[in-house]
Amino acid sequence: MEDALTMADRLDLIGVDVVELAELNWPEDPDVHGLALMYLPTDxxxxxxxxxxxxxxxxxxxxxxxxxxxxxxxxxIGEHGPEPDGWHERSDGNYQLWVRQVEVPSLD
Known part of the structure; x- marks a missing residue:
């Protein structure tokens, strides 16, 4: 039986704030669907x-x-840090990762 929680619910449970933002300077690439941001603790x-x-x-x-x-x-990122998924460290010390859809060719 599939878990009753939706993926949006799971994001909420792990503390991810989800927002739709038109004002962001989005790349021209239409396959870029979002931006993941991780803010590290500060004073x-x-x-x-x-x-x-x-x-x-x-x-x-x-x-x-x-x-x-x-x-x-x-x-x-919570378990293994930013390296496995290629998070980009920003100038403010936080991390970002563009959400880009890529079609992977079949191995057949």
């Missing part, structure tokens, strides 16, 4: 923070794929 804010910014206009199917991907990414 001003001693808690780890996480946000998933979603490009407006995504279909429900695309949102489900983004949320499924994001749950894994945010759980892994």
């Amino acid at each position: 001003d804010s001693p808690h780890l923070g996480a946000r998933l910014v979603v490009r407006p206009g995504q279909t429900p199917e695309t949102l489900q794929r983004i949320y499924t991907w994001a749950v894994g990414v945010f759980e892994r």
